[in-house]
Amino acid sequence: MADEPAFLADRDLLARLVAFDTAAPKDTREIAQFLCEYLDRPGIRCERNPSPQGDQDNLVFTTGPEVDPASRAGLTLCGHVDVVPADEPEWLSDPFVLTETEDALVGRGAADMKGFVALAVNALAEAGRRRLRRPLALVLTYDEEVGTLGARSFIATWPADQPLPRRTVVGEPTSMAAVRLHKGFTGLHIVVPGRCAHSGYPHLGKNAIEPAARAVTALADLRRELEREPCPNAEFFPSVPHVAFNIGRIRGGVAENVVPDRCEIDVAFRPLPGMDSAPIAERARAAVAMAVGGEHVFEVVHEAPPMFLDADSDLYVDLCRILGQTETVSASYATDAGWLQQGGFDCLLWGPGTIEVAHRPNESMPKEEFRRAREILGRVVENFCGPTG
Numbered sequence: 001m002a003d004e005p006a007f008l009a010d011r012d013l014l015a016r017l018v019a020f021d022t023a024a025p026k027d028t029r030e031i032a033q034f035l036c037e038y039l040d041r042p043g044i045r046c047e048r049n050p051s052p053q054g055d056q057d058n059l060v061f062t063t064g065p066e067v068d069p070a071s072r073a074g075l076t077l078c079g080h081v082d083v084v085p086a087d088e089p090e091w092l093s094d095p096f097v098l099t100e101t102e103d104a105l106v107g108r109g110a111a112d113m114k115g116f117v118a119l120a121v122n123a124l125a126e127a128g129r130r131r132l133r134r135p136l137a138l139v140l141t142y143d144e145e146v147g148t149l150g151a152r153s154f155i156a157t158w159p160a161d162q163p164l165p166r167r168t169v170v171g172e173p174t175s176m177a178a179v180r181l182h183k184g185f186t187g188l189h190i191v192v193p194g195r196c197a198h199s200g201y202p203h204l205g206k207n208a209i210e211p212a213a214r215a216v217t218a219l220a221d222l223r224r225e226l227e228r229e230p231c232p233n234a235e236f237f238p239s240v241p242h243v244a245f246n247i248g249r250i251r252g253g254v255a256e257n258v259v260p261d262r263c264e265i266d267v268a269f270r271p272l273p274g275m276d277s278a279p280i281a282e283r284a285r286a287a288v289a290m291a292v293g294g295e296h297v298f299e300v301v302h303e304a305p306p307m308f309l310d311a312d313s314d315l316y317v318d319l320c321r322i323l324g325q326t327e328t329v330s331a332s333y334a335t336d337a338g339w340l341q342q343g344g345f346d347c348l349l350w351g352p353g354t355i356e357v358a359h360r361p362n363e364s365m366p367k368e369e370f371r372r373a374r375e376i377l378g379r380v381v382e383n384f385c386g387p388t389g
Helices: 009-020 031-036 115-126 150-156 209-228 277-292 314-325 337-342 369-384
Strands: 044-050 057-063 075-080 105-106 138-141 167-170 179-182 185-193 244-252 264-271 296-304 329-331 346-349 364-366
Touching: 009 031, 009 369, 031 044, 031 057, 031 115, 057 115, 057 150, 057 346, 075 115, 075 150, 075 369, 105 369, 115 138, 115 369, 138 150, 138 329, 150 337, 167 314, 167 337, 167 369, 185 209, 185 277, 209 244, 209 264, 209 277, 264 277, 277 296, 314 346, 314 369, 337 346, 364 369
Parallel strands: 075 138, 075 167, 167 346, 179 329
Antiparallel strands: 044 057, 057 138, 105 364, 179 346, 185 264, 185 296, 244 264
16 A cells, blocks of 8 residues: 555545536546545545446445444445536626635535535544444445435445444535435426427427427326325425425427427426325326327436434434434435435435535535534534544
């Protein structure tokens, strides 16, 4: 092994991570290589978990004793290394250069979620120097922003004979609140075919937009039905206590004097914890089929399950105690935690920064929150992997 790399301060490590343009679905192997080299230290083990295409890698770092397959004690930290694109003209600085203001660190991914990743990486590097009583793991995924693809692949392919600690902190920007429930996300893609012709001779063509419009109306009716239906755990989502259903995009036709030969519709819905997305997707499929009345394509293109963690989870109880949190906090977005939960991990969301600045120009991380998060993360690691010597 080469000489052990120097430790970077949390802020400097975040600057290095922000400098990698990992806007999904770009290749993230360059940042993965940097992280593998940075964590190439005594006591830390690294495994690459490649994507099905072999062009991306989930990373799994572990330190401390081997995981007991029966108890799966210890702690897993999880983050994603991809970000959303930073093409907005409203950026006041280079989005891939970490910039400081008086109170914040600004850059793409500062909040979502390279800030947490920097803290988790340094926490693991520090833990690798010490004698842990229970194991600590760090899972870093790719392509979370385009459908939690890395986490889904990880759950499907990670060897069963290499268990990781069950208790898991997924470092989404929650403004430092411990979040034990979030909604899922399912994306649908519908294609209605037609036949192209000059609009002066419509009998020679077949208009694809007209049946697609009927499908949109049918889907809007389904949306209204879902808004009236009771859902499990609705009390934890008071602002939207039902399945959120959105017709997000329609594309069809090339000009007003051409009969359109194709129309595409993109739809997404968000089931609550305790709900299965398949019956809702099937209702959408039936509504489209009835409205179109002919040939069409209906695909489920993205899926991320909801997340639910019991309120008596020792990880949740411990973190709430540290935070002084007494209320249940939920999230209406989907994360890697949904798939990790499907794979037997007990997940909660927690991290510095707010989702309100994520996916927006001038994304930022409050300096004080970043500092405090490192202290809290250290206490959680100590509680579930220590005491250390």
